[in-house]
Amino acid sequence: MGNNGIDLGVIICKHCMSVIDTLPTERVTTYYSDCQEQDCLITRGTNDSKFGSVINLMPATGGKE
């Protein structure tokens, strides 16, 4: 197990800042994408202040499917 496999590059969701994936780059690099997680998609709707009321209808789930 060498030390050449460290992933310094990270892909972060630009909406919820969750780390989506890492990349084996030579230096620290941050990429922004979107994670397509349901919770994140809901949050985006809230930020858009169009679907804010939907949040109250969502059951509290603790995990992913």
Ligand SMILES: [Zn+2]
């Ligand atoms: Zn996200």
